[in-house]
Amino acid sequence: MSSHQSPFQHPEDKVQPNSRQQQVVQILKQIIEPTVKNDIVSLGMVRNLRIVNDYVYLRFYIGSHQHQLQAEIESALSSLAWCKKTYIQLCTIPGIKTTLAVSSGKGGVGKSTTTVNIAAALRLQGAKVGLLDADVYGPNVPQMLGLGQADIQVIHTPAGDKFLPLEAQGIKVMSVGLLAEADRPLAWRGPVLHKIITQFLQDVEWGELDYLLIDLPPGTGDAQITIIQESPICGVILVTTPQQVAIADVRRNIHMFRQGGVPVLGIIENMSYLICGDCGSRTPIFGSGGGEQLAAELQAPLLGQIPIDARICQGGDIGSPIVMSDRTSPASQVFTQIAAALNTTFAWYSFG
Structure with missing residues (x-):
């Protein structure tokens, strides 16, 4: 002994x-x-x-x-x-009840557009919503909500100096795109990237929010890992297209979130089909079944299949999400259903 x-x-x-x-x-x-x-x-x-x-x-x-x-x-x-x-x-992030991440395995699948429209749909259903654009290499959220270059105010609080988010369409917004110079490349190295994201998570005065949506950059790099480790994300929504190439990249994302202990709340399949303007038939331009396949593998719900609609792209370009500009469109109805599903899952609020 x-x-x-x-x-x-x-x-x-x-x-x-x-x-x-x-x-x-x-x-x-x-x-x-x-x-x-x-x-x-x-x-x-x-x-x-x-x-x-x-x-x-x-x-x-x-x-x-x-x-x-x-x-x-x-x-x-x-x-x-x-x-x-x-x-x-x-x-925790003071004042915020639910923090959700929106992620994709690869770029070009409409993740930021989907995030903006979900935020708008939640706002229309009475929730207090904030949107953190953490896609530090392609911060498009400000443009999609009609925000240009703007001076971000810093206010003094008992917890120290805080950034004051801007507001558009009733949604509070913070993005590196509001801070960076227009048309300048955003070439961040690891330590700088970590500091920026940490500041966005800790040093923004959001006020009282029902939801904070975090638009993640695509892939499985430093930015995503930092957000998983530093933020109280209670679930992630994965955006994909029906293509098998996109599905393969989302699987890598899934493993990253599972290793970090973050639950996958569901799958959204974007660009699922094109609706014929004359007969109403659906044409799966990018293939079909990818979202359903991934949802079955994950044992997670397929939250929605969003059709291809030129008005979604146009709304993003002019800063008017389709959910707000045309609430009766098929795409808007899908986003509304997704927001309703989230409200059913996190139904501890009385909105007002």
């Missing part, structure tokens, strides 16, 4: 670290988020779990309405005889 070991060990002291981690996970899985009615582990709210000697360390990612769950964690883990103390690092 080594000199630092005690001959008076309790049986609990012989539990191996991996076994202790399993004990902690099993206890945490018994804590249910009351609105979504799923456990906090499956929802990706618990990350970076570590057991060091007799202490439990974890990051807890929450919305502004979920602070009471911290006490539940501390109380539940206090039942472990070997656990002397639980250290919980709360990760």
Whole structure:
């Protein structure tokens, strides 16, 4: 027996670290988020779990309405005889109830256009919505909402200096596109990129929001990893087209989010079909079945199949999302259904 070991060990002291981690996970899985009615582990709210000697360390990612769950964690883990103390690092964005990411495996599938129209549809249904354009290499959201170059105000708050987001179509917006010079290349290196994204997550005064949508850059690089690690994302929506090439890239995205503990809320298939203006028939120009295939693999819902409509592109160019400019169009109806599905999932609000 080594000199630092005690001959008076309790049986609990012989539990191996991996076994202790399993004990902690099993206890945490018994804590249910009351609105979504799923456990906090499956929802990706618990990350970076570590057991060091007799202490439990974890990051807890929450919305502004979920602070009471911290006490539940501390109380539940206090039942472990070997656990002397639980250290919980709360990760939240003040005032924001639900943070959702919108992602795609590759560029050109209409991810930003989809994000803007979902934000607009949520706003029309009464939600308070913010949109963080984190696509740092192609920040198109300001143009899609009719915002040009603008001076971003910095205000003083008790928590320090904060950026004040702009507002368009009733949606609060922050984007690197509002800060960068027009037509200049956005060539960010890793450390600078990390700092910009971290500032956007921590140093924006959003006020009270029901939803913050984060438009991620395509792919699986530094920007996406930083956002997964630093923000309280409670789910991601994946945008794809029916093509098998796009589906293959989305699969890589799926693995990145799963490794980060972020649940996939569903799939949106963009450019699904073209509607004939004369007979109303549907032509799947880019193939068919890709979104359904991915949804079956993920066991996640196919939230919507958005048709090809020139008015979607035109709306993005002039800063008028189709959801607001033509609410009766087939595309608008799909975006409205997607927003309604999100409201059903996160139905803890009384909008107003």
